Amino acid sequence: MKSRDFSRSLWVFHLNTGSCNGCDIEILAALTPRYDVERFGMKLVGSPRHADVLLVTGPVTRDMEDKLKRVYAQTPDPKVVMVVGNCGNTGDVFYESYNLAGPADRLIPVDVYVPGCPPRPEAVIYGVVKAWKLLEEGKRR
Amino acid sequence: MRKAGDIIGQESRDTYSICVGPVHPALKEPVRLNLRVRGERIEHVDFELSQVHRGIEWMGTRRNPIQILYLSERICGICNICHTFAFCRAVESIAGIEVPPRARYIRTIVAELERIHSHILWAGVAAHELGFDSAMHYAFRAREKVLDVIENLTGNRIMKAIMMIGGVRRDMDKGQARLVMEAADFYSRCSRKLEKIFLGDPVIKSRTRDTGILTRHDCLALCSVGPTARASGVRKDVRQDEPYGAYPDVGVKAMTPDEITGETRGDVYDRIAVRLREIKQSADIIGRCVKDMPEGKIAHEDKANVLLGELRGVQGEGIGRHEAPRGEVFHYVKLVGEEAPYSWKVRAPTYNNLLSWIPMMLGAQIADIPVIAASIDPCMSCTNRAVVTGPGRRQVLGQDMLHDLSVKRTRELRRGLRP
Numbered sequence A: 001m002k003s004r005d006f007s008r009s010l011w012v013f014h015l016n017t018g019s020c021n022g023c024d025i026e027i028l029a030a031l032t033p034r035y036d037v038e039r040f041g042m043k044l045v046g047s048p049r050h051a052d053v054l055l056v057t058g059p060v061t062r063d064m065e066d067k068l069k070r071v072y073a074q075t076p077d078p079k080v081v082m083v084v085g086n087c088g089n090t091g092d093v094f095y096e097s098y099n100l101a102g103p104a105d106r107l108i109p110v111d112v113y114v115p116g117c118p119p120r121p122e123a124v125i126y127g128v129v130k131a132w133k134l135l136e137e138g139k140r141r
Numbered sequence B: 001m002r003k004a005g006d007i008i009g010q011e012s013r014d015t016y017s018i019c020v021g022p023v024h025p026a027l028k029e030p031v032r033l034n035l036r037v038r039g040e041r042i043e044h045v046d047f048e049l050s051q052v053h054r055g056i057e058w059m060g061t062r063r064n065p066i067q068i069l070y071l072s073e074r075i076c077g078i079c080n081i082c083h084t085f086a087f088c089r090a091v092e093s094i095a096g097i098e099v100p101p102r103a104r105y106i107r108t109i110v111a112e113l114e115r116i117h118s119h120i121l122w123a124g125v126a127a128h129e130l131g132f133d134s135a136m137h138y139a140f141r142a143r144e145k146v147l148d149v150i151e152n153l154t155g156n157r158i159m160k161a162i163m164m165i166g167g168v169r170r171d172m173d174k175g176q177a178r179l180v181m182e183a184a185d186f187y188s189r190c191s192r193k194l195e196k197i198f199l200g201d202p203v204i205k206s207r208t209r210d211t212g213i214l215t216r217h218d219c220l221a222l223c224s225v226g227p228t229a230r231a232s233g234v235r236k237d238v239r240q241d242e243p244y245g246a247y248p249d250v251g252v253k254a255m256t257p258d259e260i261t262g263e264t265r266g267d268v269y270d271r272i273a274v275r276l277r278e279i280k281q282s283a284d285i286i287g288r289c290v291k292d293m294p295e296g297k298i299a300h301e302d303k304a305n306v307l308l309g310e311l312r313g314v315q316g317e318g319i320g321r322h323e324a325p326r327g328e329v330f331h332y333v334k335l336v337g338e339e340a341p342y343s344w345k346v347r348a349p350t351y352n353n354l355l356s357w358i359p360m361m362l363g364a365q366i367a368d369i370p371v372i373a374a375s376i377d378p379c380m381s382c383t384n385r386a387v388v389t390g391p392g393r394r395q396v397l398g399q400d401m402l403h404d405l406s407v408k409r410t411r412e413l414r415r416g417l418r419p
Ligand code: SF4
Pocket: A019, A020, A021, A022, A023, A024, A057, A058, A059, A084, A085, A086, A087, A088, A092, A116, A117, A118, A119, B074, B077
């Protein structure tokens, strides 16, 4: 199916579930002048209720488990969930911790995984493009 | 630590409670603030941590020291050199390992590059909290250059993975030295420009002057560290007090606001001034290090398995200190002649600085919370030390409210300042 190029802007809500900040600053880098995804209309929003994409970083600590589920429930359909970073995807260096409820896909359905520790901004953007395709093609939840 | 309920229980007819976070757009990381306000004035401040506790110290006691290097980088992605640096120094002091001079210089250069990156990132976030998004984008564009240099030196933009116990993992050649010199020049100029933008702007000045004051007395009582302490006039800097790496040869002096603005008030403005001037200081240190770089080996031992064998034989306790961008970081390690350390304790600077939120916020306005909170450059992922468990219903209030309020206040001020 041919996608309708950027016919809608994606709004992204970013949730930190115990990350080390490495991924968070690369996401910020993707938004700021060098990579500048804002020119495609993507932006970070302050409330999950405004978002099309839920961007999760971090391995999901026990404290954040309930918040992750609630933020997921607050994001209106159709939505895409994107996990950025190895520790959100698999647990990575934190795999054996006693305080993890994650990785994220154990708790909520995840559509796009962006690996890397941290992934480069290009990879984050590539992930967002995949998420946008899912939304456009109607394969979203 | 008190629970949210304690404050909520104390509500009277003319005060009300606001809970901010842990998921909140004005906070870049999960933390939760409980405030009691009377009208616009804050009367009581408390906060809850533990949202990003990952049990890193415990995991460290199940891994060998070289594996811990990678774990300690992931304590915090912004200042990943400072934790590995302090950990390496602790282990080196136990094993009596002498670090070759060239490695000491490379370590110092990378640590200072990290300070530049962290301070500029902070300047961007502070500008965003004030509603100055153009200054934020300017700062972030300026930051990309240091990331390029770091990538060239270490292979990665963020996780540098260059530290090794007894030295560093990568050498620096002539071309890289030239790049680093160029970057140092660029940031000397950039820091002047940022100072002009931040310190010269009348709106920023009226927003931050006399906001969130931390007196010298409170600062000493609460053991604040780093730029937060220096902005209150306390000359405290590990690089000056107990030099290590290449700092003894360079000679660092703690930066206090009276050298920049002529007076010390300990407010948000002073903290901005100190951080921006430290960018220039770091650029100067880098310049000196590149010029005086000695030749020679870059590591005590190249082979990781030989190094591990050596460490397996040693016993003892050691501490490592390093001046991170946010203040002093402190690592304690105990080795007992086994593969994994018996104990590993990390004390990150935000742990000390968080308490200074309380005197800063008392009496302030709600719209000033984001600015004050950001002014100590908090880093939650370093700080979360304990998990609070137990049931209790919690309600999170106020989503975009704070950021909007802050931006609105800047606009009002700007209107008021216009002739
Ligand atoms: S994936 Fe790596 S860089 Fe990203 S939050 Fe996790 S540990 Fe940090």
